[in-house]
Amino acid sequence: MPKYLNLIGILTILAALSYCSGPAEDRQAGEADAPEQLSEETRQKYLKQGKTIASATFAALSGNLQAALQRGGVEEAAPYCQTVAMPLVDSLSEAYNARIRRTSLKVRNPQDEPTAEERRILEAYHRQAEAGKALKPQIHRMENGEIGFFAPIHVMSLCLKCHGKVGEDLSAKDYALIKELYPQDEAIGYAEGDLRGMWSIAFAAQPAE
Numbered sequence: 001m002p003k004y005l006n007l008i009g010i011l012t013i014l015a016a017l018s019y020c021s022g023p024a025e026d027r028q029a030g031e032a033d034a035p036e037q038l039s040e041e042t043r044q045k046y047l048k049q050g051k052t053i054a055s056a057t058f059a060a061l062s063g064n065l066q067a068a069l070q071r072g073g074v075e076e077a078a079p080y081c082q083t084v085a086m087p088l089v090d091s092l093s094e095a096y097n098a099r100i101r102r103t104s105l106k107v108r109n110p111q112d113e114p115t116a117e118e119r120r121i122l123e124a125y126h127r128q129a130e131a132g133k134a135l136k137p138q139i140h141r142m143e144n145g146e147i148g149f150f151a152p153i154h155v156m157s158l159c160l161k162c163h164g165k166v167g168e169d170l171s172a173k174d175y176a177l178i179k180e181l182y183p184q185d186e187a188i189g190y191a192e193g194d195l196r197g198m199w200s201i202a203f204a205a206q207p208a209e
């Protein structure tokens with residue numbers, strides 16, 4: 001047997017072992033995935049970076065939203081639930097060499113539609129939420145070689161004015177306005193605490209370990 005086959009065999013066993021024995025935290029929603037050949041050190045590094053990016057972005061987003069809602073209600077605030085136009089997102093993307101986005105099974109902006117890989121993770125998060133489990137951030141090696149960070153996004157009371165039930169937290173008038181901007185909107189009907197979607201942060205491709 002050629003030497004490299006031996007090496008591949010050993011690497012596969014090592015990857016399988018680290019897959020089975022590592023902390024469950026960062027891979028719980030990817031139960032069906034194959035071993036991803038990432039060392040624990042790499043996982044921890046990207047988990048930390050992902051958490052830093054997601055929490056900084058979330059803090060800025062919700063701060064902007066809150067201020068704009070107070071200034072002029074939903075009409076004024078609607079443009080502030082976007083990551084794309086945020087200078088902070090641009091600078092974090094550059095600093096970490098990462099693509100930062102949010103996605104959901106029910107999107108408002110069609111550009112946030114999940115990829116097939118993201119959809120699998122979102123569906124697993126929803127199954128866990130239905131089972132009453134706590135949802136945790138996780139790291140996956142993506143099909144294109146990038147390292148993906150994923151973390152759940154839950155609905156807070158602040159969000160209901162634009163993502164709640166129409167006629168209750170979300171007024172019919174405000175919803176008409178949202179529908180004008182997003183005719184295909186599906187992102188309504190949520191209650192506080194519901195799983196709204198997830199962060200999906202892709203770090204530039206890393207060589208296999």
Ligand code: HEC
Binds near residue numbers: 069107154197198
């Ligand atoms: C003032 C209205 C408003 C509020 C309040 C608001 N959102 Fe949004 N949300 C929007 C709009 C508009 C979009 C589409 C943004 C875009 O075009 O990128 C959106 C998009 C999103 C997305 C991206 C996925 C998608 O559906 O396109 C997520 C996730 C999200 N919101 C979560 C939240 C959470 C969590 C809160 C509360 C902390 C919240 N939103 C509060 C209006 C709002």
